[in-house]
Amino acid sequence: MTTTLRALLGATALCATAGIAAAQDNVTLTIATVNNGDMIRMQGLTDEFTAANPGIQVQWVTLEENILRERVTTDIATQGGQYDVLTIGTYEVPIWAKQGWLVPLELGDAYDVDDLIPAVRDALSVDGKLYAAPFYAESAMVMYRTDLAEAAGVTIPEAPTWADIRDAAAKMTDKSKEQYGICLRGKPGWGENMGFITAMANSYGARWFDTDWKPQFDSEEWKATLTDYLAMMNEYGPPGASSNGFNENLSLFQQGKCAIWIDATVAASFVTDPATSTVADNVGFAQFPNREGVDNRGNWLWAWSLAIPTSSDAQEAAQTFIAWATSKEYSELVAEREGWRAVPPGTRTSLYENPDYQAEAPFAAMTIDSINAANTQKASVQDVPYTGGQFVAIPEFQGIGTAVGQQFSAALAGQMSAEDALAAAQSNTTREMTRAGYIK
Known part of the structure; x- marks a missing residue:
């Protein structure tokens, strides 16, 4: 089934990345993402990541949703290697993983993969392996x-x-x-x-x-x-x-x-x-x-998630970035800067058990009930x-x-x-x- 996918289908980061092999030094990650508010916020916090990981620089490619899908699909289907981290969804992950186009994620014990909401984790896994980490999830x-x-x-x-x-x-x-x-x-x-x-x-x-x-x-x-x-x-x-x-x-x-x-x-x-x-x-x-x-x-289920194409030549650094951007510590960083209401929703069970989040986010219960x-x-x-x-x-x-x-x-x-x-x-x-x- 290839045929080009049948017509081209900070300091707080340190504990999140503990247990991952040391990332390559002096590399630049090119990250393709969608122009949604949570992703724009993540870009504004990138200095926290690069300060904690001085050997990694980040270059963003931020695109409107339809254009993002077109470009990353073309790049991965042709093994172009233009991007090191892709923002993709629950539709693409299992299809592309089965094609051998995505790198399975090994995010370390401190990441606490078991804290991911089961329905979201399952949607991003193939044969028990996680191929993308959810940045936010939604119904x-x-x-x-x-x-x-x-x-x-x-x-x-x-x-x-x-x-x-x-x-x-x-x-x-x-x-x-x-x-x-x-x-x-x-x-x-x-x-x-x-x-x-x-x-x-x-x-x-x-x-x-x-x-x-x-x-x-x-x-x-x-x-x-x-x-x-x-x-x-x-x-x-x-x-x-x-x-x-x-x-x-x-x-x-x-x-x-x-x-x-x-x-x-x-x-x-x-x-x-x-x-x-x-x-x-x-x-x-x-x-x-x-x-x-x-x-x-x-009720739909979608997760904008971060994944690594096999064509990337900076896979260790990409794993380090993904572990930071989708960690509990990242959520705490957002909460510290902008309040708990602004934390990316829908990905972790612990967020919906957090009384501070429940108090600040009047939509929390409706969100998790809709996802479930x-x-x-x-x-x-x-x-x-x-x-x-x-x-x-x-x-x-x-x-x-x-x-x-x-x-x-x-x-x-x-x-x-x-x-x-x-x-x-x-x-x-x-x-x-x-x-x-x-x-x-």
Whole structure:
């Protein structure tokens, strides 16, 4: 299965790195990462690492999510050796590890790998070996403006249905004030709009494929999913939503322009940060919605993680950096500088047992409950031949998911109807799955 992955699919650091072989001296690590807030914060703390490890310098390559995925996939599939540390997710890790493209991690006893949340650790392991260390992990949930809900006479239950969300979005919309009832991902990409829409489809009882790997976009569940998604966004969403991904919607919510935002749990620390969010004191949280009568909340499981490609010539230094950046000591460093609320979430059991974190992070319980509720072995209430929550864990999904995301984004932009987008998704995905040999 190569064929270029079937179309290119500080001082506190010292105890964290104890037990690891001494890293190479006088090396420069090139680290590819995503332009999310937690990664930007890590870059700001890099001097702590280099001070404790004077033989290692760090060079950052920070990219928008879709571009990051494209570049690191190309580099690792061609064994280009451009990067020493990759920021990748739960989709790539098991596929790339089985290809022999990633270095198994040996992070030392002081790292306490057993403290990693079991579901997250398992998602990043193959045959019991850890191939990436989680920097932060997430599921998905509802974030909403409590002040606007109160003013509109709306109550959002802790476990809402999509009908509850639509009703609340309608009552909390005032476009004359640039106050939009709901913000959802629209930017095309298998991990952008399709990350969200796949989770929503799961919560509607849909599935990507039946047990014979035949696409299911012609099903009632998918039609209801896309129809309702487009209706909410067209009626209550912001203009230009087909270009909005995680970061764009985060900015809108922080500026007070979104009444409801449904997205990754990791966003909670940013929307409640008074230094960056104008609505920090008026944010409530609820579980990811479900369609009434469907016993599935579409909980996804994702971890932005740090991994080492086998093509790196600085593997020991890379292990040292990863041990620092994903350690308990790093969390304590962030807490010391910016408070416990800002600590990267979702990776360690000890964080959710920490009373200081619980006191400062009102979203902590909802986050860990959502992560623990994710069932990546069976994302749909229907029988499926694949694993994965908001993605399908096969190499071909990177290309197929992005192609479907482009069609759905075009529908959101008004360039085609929901029916035409679903028909195109059905036709194109059937062709690609047949070509790949899944459909006989």
